[in-house]
Amino acid sequence: MQNPFSREDTRRASKPRASRGDGGRGAKRTGHRSQSAWQSRDKASDKARANRVRASREHKPSRLTVLINHWWDRLLTSVTHREFGSAVELYSSGRTTRDYIWNSAGLAAWGGEFPLLTIIVTQLVGVKAAGMFSMAYVTGMMLMYLGNYGTRTFQVSDVNEEQSFAAYQIQRFLTCLIMAAVGWVWCVVHGYGHEMVTICTGVFGFRMMDALSDVYEGRLQQQDKLYLAGISVALRSAASLVVCTVVLFLTRNLAWASMGLLVSSVVTFLLGTLPLALLETPKSRKPQLVEIREIFVQCFPTAAALFLYAVIDNMPKFAMEGALSYDNQLYYNAIYFPAHAIIMTVGFIYKPQLVRLANVWADPSARRRFDVIIFAVLGLTAGITAIVAVFMGLIGIRIMSFFYGVDFSQFTDIVYAMIVSGGFAAAIDFLYQIITVLRQQEAVTRLYLLGFAISVPVSYGLVHFFGLHGAVYASLVTMGVLIVLLSIEYITIRRHA
Numbered sequence: 001m002q003n004p005f006s007r008e009d010t011r012r013a014s015k016p017r018a019s020r021g022d023g024g025r026g027a028k029r030t031g032h033r034s035q036s037a038w039q040s041r042d043k044a045s046d047k048a049r050a051n052r053v054r055a056s057r058e059h060k061p062s063r064l065t066v067l068i069n070h071w072w073d074r075l076l077t078s079v080t081h082r083e084f085g086s087a088v089e090l091y092s093s094g095r096t097t098r099d100y101i102w103n104s105a106g107l108a109a110w111g112g113e114f115p116l117l118t119i120i121v122t123q124l125v126g127v128k129a130a131g132m133f134s135m136a137y138v139t140g141m142m143l144m145y146l147g148n149y150g151t152r153t154f155q156v157s158d159v160n161e162e163q164s165f166a167a168y169q170i171q172r173f174l175t176c177l178i179m180a181a182v183g184w185v186w187c188v189v190h191g192y193g194h195e196m197v198t199i200c201t202g203v204f205g206f207r208m209m210d211a212l213s214d215v216y217e218g219r220l221q222q223q224d225k226l227y228l229a230g231i232s233v234a235l236r237s238a239a240s241l242v243v244c245t246v247v248l249f250l251t252r253n254l255a256w257a258s259m260g261l262l263v264s265s266v267v268t269f270l271l272g273t274l275p276l277a278l279l280e281t282p283k284s285r286k287p288q289l290v291e292i293r294e295i296f297v298q299c300f301p302t303a304a305a306l307f308l309y310a311v312i313d314n315m316p317k318f319a320m321e322g323a324l325s326y327d328n329q330l331y332y333n334a335i336y337f338p339a340h341a342i343i344m345t346v347g348f349i350y351k352p353q354l355v356r357l358a359n360v361w362a363d364p365s366a367r368r369r370f371d372v373i374i375f376a377v378l379g380l381t382a383g384i385t386a387i388v389a390v391f392m393g394l395i396g397i398r399i400m401s402f403f404y405g406v407d408f409s410q411f412t413d414i415v416y417a418m419i420v421s422g423g424f425a426a427a428i429d430f431l432y433q434i435i436t437v438l439r440q441q442e443a444v445t446r447l448y449l450l451g452f453a454i455s456v457p458v459s460y461g462l463v464h465f466f467g468l469h470g471a472v473y474a475s476l477v478t479m480g481v482l483i484v485l486l487s488i489e490y491i492t493i494r495r496h497a
Contacts, residue, residue, distance in 0.1 A: 099226040100348075101227070101230075102226070102227035102229075102230030102234070103226050103227065103348070104230070105230055105234045106229065106230035106234040107347060107348055107351075108344070108348075109233065109234040109237035109241075110237045111340060111341070111343075113237045113240065113241050114137055114340075115337045115340075116241060117137070117241065117244060118130050118133065118330060118333060118334065120248065121133050122404055123405070124248050124252060125248070125252055125254055127330055127406070128325070128326050129254050130330045131326030131328070131329040132196060133258070134326075134330050134333045135317070135321060135326065135329050136196070136200045136204075136258070137203050138314055138317055138333070139186060139203075139204070140183075140203040140204045141207060141314075142310040142314055143179050143183050143204060143207060144179070144207040144210055144211050145303070145307045145309075145310045146175060146178055146179045146211075146307060147172075147175050147176045147207070147210075147212070147214075148175070148211050148303075149172070149175040149296075149299055149302075149303040150299045150301075150303040150304075150305070150436075151168065151171070151302075151303075153302070153433055153437065154298060154299050154302065154436065155168055155215070155218040155219070155222060156218050156221045156222045157358040157436075157437055159222070161222075163291045164284050164287050164288070166284040166285065167287040168218070168219070169215060169216075169287075170287055171292050172211070172214075172215040173212070174292075175211070176208050176211055179204075179207075180208060183200065183208075186200075187200050187201075195254070195255050198255035198258065198259065199254060199258045200258075201258070201259070201262070202255070202257075202258030203258050203261060203262075205261075206240060206261035206262045209262070209269055210265070212269065213232065213236065213269055216274060216277035216278075217273065219281050220276070220281060221354075223281045223282070225280060225281070228276055228280060231276075235272050236264075236265055236268040236269070236272070236273065239265075239268050240260075240261050240264045240265055242264075243261070243263070243264040244257045244258070245257075247260040248260075301442040301445045302436055302444070304445045305444040305445040305447075308445070308448035308449060308451070308452050309428070309432070309448050309482075311452060311455075312448065312452050312478055312482070313479075315452075315455040315459040315474070316471035316472070316475050317329060318459070319459040319464075319471060319474070320332065320468070320471050323463055323464060324463070324467060324468065328468050330404075331468055334400060334406075335411060335414060335415055336418055338388055338392055338415070338419055338422065339388075339418045339419055339421055339422020339423075339425065341388060342381070342384055342385055342388055342419070342422040342423055342425075343422060343425055343429060345384050346377070346381050346427075346429070346430060347426075347429070349377065349380065350430060354437065357370070357373065357434070358437050360373070374434060374490070377430055378427055381423060381426050381430065382423065384423075385419060385420065385422065385423030385426070388419055388422075389419045389420075392415055392416070392419065393416075397409055397412060411468075413469075414468070414472040414473070417473060417475075418472050418475065421475045424482070427483050427486075428479065428482050431487065431490055432444055434490065435486070435490060440489075444489070447482070447485045447486060447489060448482075450485065451478060451485065454481055455474070455478040458474045458477050458478060459471065459474040459478070
């Protein structure tokens, strides 16, 4: 507090009449004491105010802390009172900008996890171990298509909810059990040792939790809350990356780190994805057996097509497993990551709009607009592919060499071949999604069967003669064949629509 009187005013106001005996000395002492008292009060007041401000800053929680505490309280209340499905929804729908931002963040976290993990594993436990981890991860991704069963697009485009969400949940639990069984058979057939079996168990389980979470994130997207689904994916991917890295850094044991992936994904599912979907979407009606059967029947062509596509995409890696050492698996996947970036970037653009694309197709008067959107996305895919190729030529290959500790300049030619293959793969994925929206999944299955028949001799033959280079060229050939077949199929469907 500032003194309302100046020093001179204070002296005059407090100066008493001097007596003859003290000659004015008593008045001087009184004025000095009054001034000291005012100054002491000022200092005490300023100190108290500073302490209050400091205490307020120290005890005020951050926005993240408030959000976590609020979510935890809401979760505990819902579990205690069994309010799932009947709780008040707190997060709004129809947020297009937020959908794009968080869906992109989720896809970036999900897509970037594998490249980051391979770099970390390479640096901490070596190239051979990174090759083993890459093989397990790739196989887990392939098995995840069994768990997903191709229902995501079918689910989110079920705008009239002809099948109940409860039926989708039961169907997904069943497909995840199938995925786990096939994964066990895979390890037995390949005769993996204890370390590789443990790595596969952790990675396969992690991918199975991804497949299980997908049905709940699809529910959020169906209710036009895609941004919440993106938050769920980002949280699961970030937590798994951190846990796996910390365990590997502390133990240098890849098997334990792989199990860390599984544990972290289970925890984030139980505390995040599951309650978020149940609290923020309408309560589902009771499932009927016919609904579950209908989902299996309707989505089987898509599931078969996606699984076949995963096998086709990974066929060069399977051909390398028996013929080449595990370090070649790392080299192949590292070269593949720029192509994967193309697929993810294109997905960022069109996947948030699948529900709207389904609505556009439902309007017969908007079919020409639908075609324009298709050609625009395909053109954009070609442009993104060209940009990635230029980037890799300028600095991308040097960046890869720095992070992996491997000279990738010796693989420049197959890096470009893989980028072109990635552009084809992004276009294939987009056309598959569109054909599913048009409810013509059966056609895709036939095409992928043909692609599978081509990929087997091409992959094994080229790998046998040219090694790693042959694997990349096999990918380019099979993706090129598939993009031509799918393009012809889409044109045929549109002509008869």
